[in-house]
Amino acid sequence: MVRIAPTPSGYLHAGNAANFAANALLAEREGLDLLLRIDDLDRARFRPEYLQDVFDVLAWLKIAPTIGPKDPVDFERNWSQERRMPLYVAALESLRTRAPAQVFACPCSRAQLAEEGHAFACPDARIPLDREGVAWRIDTRKTELHERMPDFVIRKKNGRPSYQLACTVDDRHFGITACARGEDLRDSTAAQALLSDLLGYPPLRERVRFLHHPLLLNKGEKLSKRQGATGVREWGVSREEIFAIAREWITTP
Numbered sequence: 001m002v003r004i005a006p007t008p009s010g011y012l013h014a015g016n017a018a019n020f021a022a023n024a025l026l027a028e029r030e031g032l033d034l035l036l037r038i039d040d041l042d043r044a045r046f047r048p049e050y051l052q053d054v055f056d057v058l059a060w061l062k063i064a065p066t067i068g069p070k071d072p073v074d075f076e077r078n079w080s081q082e083r084r085m086p087l088y089v090a091a092l093e094s095l096r097t098r099a100p101a102q103v104f105a106c107p108c109s110r111a112q113l114a115e116e117g118h119a120f121a122c123p124d125a126r127i128p129l130d131r132e133g134v135a136w137r138i139d140t141r142k143t144e145l146h147e148r149m150p151d152f153v154i155r156k157k158n159g160r161p162s163y164q165l166a167c168t169v170d171d172r173h174f175g176i177t178a179c180a181r182g183e184d185l186r187d188s189t190a191a192q193a194l195l196s197d198l199l200g201y202p203p204l205r206e207r208v209r210f211l212h213h214p215l216l217l218n219k220g221e222k223l224s225k226r227q228g229a230t231g232v233r234e235w236g237v238s239r240e241e242i243f244a245i246a247r248e249w250i251t252t253p
C-alpha cells in the first residue's frame, strides 16, 4: 500500500500536489492500493478549509485514493488520527518498557535547548517519565542521527504523540510498503526506522521502499504552506505539469 499523507495545517502548494501525484503513480505502477491518510494530530493549526483543500486538490489532480476518507465528514468521523490515539498511547508505553535506556524525560524549553544544545543533563538525569510537563525524547547519542535530529521527541509536553511516533505507528498499522516523500524528510525516515526497531517492528526499510524526491522550488526558495498560496487555482501550473514532475521523480534512480 502507498499513502498520501498531507497535514491540514495550511493550503497545499504545488510541491504537495506533485508529491500526491508521485505516490499515485507509484501505486499505479506497482498495482498497490492508495491510502489517503490525513495527519491531523496538530489540532492547533487545523482548519476546516485546509481539510477541504486536501479533497479539492485530489479532485483537481483526478487522483482517487482506494482507501481512506471520502470527504471531510467521513474523515472526522472515521479517519482522524484522534481515532487511532489508543495505538499511539500503546506504542509510547511499549517504547518505555522495551527501551528504558533510550526513552528519557525532558522539561527543557525550546529556548534552553537552542541555547545549550542538549549536551547537558536530561538524557542521563532519569527524570520520571510521569512528571507533568515533560517531553519524552529518544536518546540518539549513539546513532548517526544525532548530528541532524538530536534526541527527537516522541511525546510532546502536552502528552500527545509526536509526528515521528504517529507516522511510525500508522505506517505499520496500515501496512505501507512504498512511499514517495520529499528529501527534507530523510532524517525523519531515519528517526522512524529507529523507532520501528525500538518498537520491535520488522525493519522499516525492509517493509517500506522509500523514494526521496527533490523539493519543488520557487525561484530557488523552498515552497511552504505559509507563503500565502490560497489554493490550487493560484499555482499557475497545470495538472499535466504536476504529473510530469512527479513522473520524473519516480523514474530517476
Ligand SMILES: [Zn+2]
Pocket (backbone or CB within 6 Å): 105, 106, 107, 108, 122
Ligand atoms: Zn532537557
